[in-house]
Amino acid sequence: MDxxxxxxxxxxxxxxxEDMGLEKPTPIQKASYxxxxxxxxxxxxxxxxxxxxxxxxxxILQELKYSEQPYPRVLILAPTRELVIQIVEQIDxxxxxxxxxxxxxYGGTNIKTQKRAIAEGLxxxxxxxxxxxxxxxTNVLRLKSIKKLVIDEVDIMLDFGFKTxxxxxxxxxxxxxxxxxxSATMTPYVNQLMNGFLVNPVKKxxxxxxxxxxxxxxxxxxxxxxxxxxxxxxxxxxxxxEFNKVLIFVATKVKADLLGETLNYGTExxxxxxxxxxxxxxxxxxxxxxGTSRILIATDVISRGIDIEKISTVISFDTxxxxxxxxxRIGRTGRAExxxxxxxxxxxxxxxxxxxxxxxxxxxxxxxxFPDEVDxxxxxxxEESKPVDPEEFEDKDSxxxxxxxxxxKSAKNSKEKVERKSYVRKIKERYKKPIRRGDKIQNxxxxxxxx
Ligand code: AMP
Numbered sequence: 001m002d003x004x005x006x007x008x009x010x011x012x013x014x015x016x017x018e019d020m021g022l023e024k025p026t027p028i029q030k031a032s033y034x035x036x037x038x039x040x041x042x043x044x045x046x047x048x049x050x051x052x053x054x055x056x057x058x059x060i061l062q063e064l065k066y067s068e069q070p071y072p073r074v075l076i077l078a079p080t081r082e083l084v085i086q087i088v089e090q091i092d093x094x095x096x097x098x099x100x101x102x103x104x105x106y107g108g109t110n111i112k113t114q115k116r117a118i119a120e121g122l123x124x125x126x127x128x129x130x131x132x133x134x135x136x137x138t139n140v141l142r143l144k145s146i147k148k149l150v151i152d153e154v155d156i157m158l159d160f161g162f163k164t165x166x167x168x169x170x171x172x173x174x175x176x177x178x179x180x181x182x183s184a185t186m187t188p189y190v191n192q193l194m195n196g197f198l199v200n201p202v203k204k205x206x207x208x209x210x211x212x213x214x215x216x217x218x219x220x221x222x223x224x225x226x227x228x229x230x231x232x233x234x235x236x237x238x239x240x241x242e243f244n245k246v247l248i249f250v251a252t253k254v255k256a257d258l259l260g261e262t263l264n265y266g267t268e269x270x271x272x273x274x275x276x277x278x279x280x281x282x283x284x285x286x287x288x289x290x291g292t293s294r295i296l297i298a299t300d301v302i303s304r305g306i307d308i309e310k311i312s313t314v315i316s317f318d319t320x321x322x323x324x325x326x327x328x329r330i331g332r333t334g335r336a337e338x339x340x341x342x343x344x345x346x347x348x349x350x351x352x353x354x355x356x357x358x359x360x361x362x363x364x365x366x367x368x369x370f371p372d373e374v375d376x377x378x379x380x381x382x383e384e385s386k387p388v389d390p391e392e393f394e395d396k397d398s399x400x401x402x403x404x405x406x407x408x409k410s411a412k413n414s415k416e417k418v419e420r421k422s423y424v425r426k427i428k429e430r431y432k433k434p435i436r437r438g439d440k441i442q443n444x445x446x447x448x449x450x451x
Contacts, residue, residue: 007033009062012097020093026051031204033059039178041201043194045324047184047331048153050206053090056150056180060124061091066099070121071145075173077129077166079156081106087126087152100124107131115140129157129165136172143172154183154190159274163189170197185300186322205324205360215334220344220354220365226255226384227377229317229345230262235374236343237265237295244312245288248297249329251318254383256297259317268294300325308332313341319350323360 004017004025017023025033028046036042036059046052060074067073078084088104095102105114105127111134118125118141125132125141135141151157157166179198183190186205194201223229237243250256253273260271270284270293287293289308300320311333320326326344334340344365346354358364370376 007058009058013058013061013094016094016096016098019096022054026055028052028204028206029055029058031206032056035202035204036060036178036180037062041179041181041198043181043183043190043198043201043203044206045183045186045190045204045328046206047328052182052206053087053152054094056152056182057087057090057094060148060150061094061098061100064100064123067123068121069145070119071142072122072125073145073147074124074150075132075143075146075148075169076124076126076150076152077132077157077169078126078152079128079160079162081108081128083152084126084128091124091126102126105131105135111135129162129169133165133168136169143169144174146173146177148178148180149173150180150182151193152182154181154193155185155187158187158189185328186324191322205327215338216330216340216342218330218342218344218363218365219368220346221368222347222370223345224347225377225379226258226381227262227379228375229347230259231375231377232345232370233259233315233317234262234264235371237263240294242312244294245291245308245310246295246313246315247288247308247311247329247332248295248315248317249300249320250297251299251321252383253299255318255381256299258381258383259297263295265295267292269297270295271297273299300329310338311340313343316342316344319344319346319353319357321353323353323357326357327361 002024004014004023007025009017028044028050032042032044032055036056042056044052044055046055056076064073076087078087084104084106088102091100091102101120101122102124103114103117103122103126105125107128107130111131114131114135115138118135127135132141136143151166157163179201181190181193181198181201194203221232223232233248237246248259250259253275256271256273260269263269270287272281272284276284284293284296285308288296297317314330314333316326316329320329330340330342332340333342344354344357354365
């Protein structure tokens with residue numbers, strides 16, 4: 001499947017691809033074409049730039065027969081007006097030799113004009129959720145004829161608070177349909193959709209195109225808690241030559257802010273997450289881009305929109321809960337044939353998550369020894385020592401989905417706080433030798449074996 005010719009697509013589509021100058025399918029296009037064509041539900045974890053739009057359009061257009069029926073058979077939902085326009089443009093480019101009626105609908109434009117266009121008959125409707133729902137409510141747009149539903153950029157949909165609109169739209173759709181979901185990051189909401197609305201979906205995860213993982217050297221350090229991780233970062237980041245443009249990923253907004261305050265590098269550090277104002281975010285990204293700040297701390301969702309070149313190092317301060325997100329994180333470095341570096345910090349509790357990541361990549365991340373000169377902290381951060389507040393998560397569902405696990409974790413944390421003083425003694429007793437900083441991973445390994 002190294003050429004579009006291998007796809008056995010109809011001549012009209014093939015010619016359009018040729019006109020567009022496209023010869024070789026991208027990995028997501030290869031991974032999805034026959035699955036989507038076969039009728040399965042599909043989840044693609046792929047970012048903009050991977051060719052995901054054509055990945056879903058090609059099999060849809062291959063199958064869509066000429067029809068004069070008035071109501072649309074394909075519904076494509078996208079979070080922004082810009083994305084709707086882009087998708088409609090791609091459809092136009094792919095269909096100069098096919099008769100297909102397409103319409104893009106979004107807010108901020110005259111709904112009456114859109115209603116008139118719908119009334120003329122449609123095959124594919126592309127829209128933002130709110131406008132689409134408004135149109136469905138008017139009954140001008142009938143959705144019972146939809147055979148295929150595509151939801152693009154699901155993670156952004158959620159970030160924009162479109163969940164209710166999506167649910168409302170689902171009510172109007174026939175139960176029997178093919179669902180195709182695309183998201184750059186794996187989120188609990190994607191997971192929820194996968195489990196709740198999709199039938200045995202096929203899931204594929206793509207690295208950002210042009211960033212083969214071979215470009216990226218990976219390593220990981222054991223570090224037990226927030227402040228130990230922060231101490232390690234303060235130590236590593238002293239090397240301004242090696243760490244000249246560093247993107248640090250953290251799990252929560254609170255942690256992002258706390259890490260920003262804990263790092264020793266003052267104005268060299270910027271923090272972005274979804275509670276920061278747009279102007280703050282833009283300035284932070286600009287400063288990072290032009291080198292005014294050397295270190296950018298970000299959450300997974302917010303980092304979506306960032307397209308910054310020449311990131312020397314990606315640091316995963318937390319091990320990502322979804323292994324796919326780790327692949328996206330590290331894809332931020334090593335772009336355009338450059339060598340990139342990824343450092344993952346993991347606590348003992350995060351070992352199962354690290355195992356998942358390694359399973360997905362089929363690669364064991366080389367382990368570094370915790371440097372002797374770095375202090376291990378026994379202090380717990382406020383997050384580590386109190387029950388988890390769902391509001392602190394970028395995606396509140398993650399709290400609900402993982403609720404029991406988090407409660408266990410926080411219960412364990414409060415226990416740890418009480419037992420903090422005896423930690424060194426406990427370790428000594430368990431391993432019959434004193435714990436030194438460099439010994440920690442030995443201890444972790446042994447404990448893992450014991451389980
Ligand atoms: P997307 O990931 O859908 O946002 O696509 C990003 C860009 O990649 C678009 O400008 C497409 O025209 C382009 N593109 C899509 N498929 C291919 C391909 N097979 N070869 C080269 N470029 C492509």
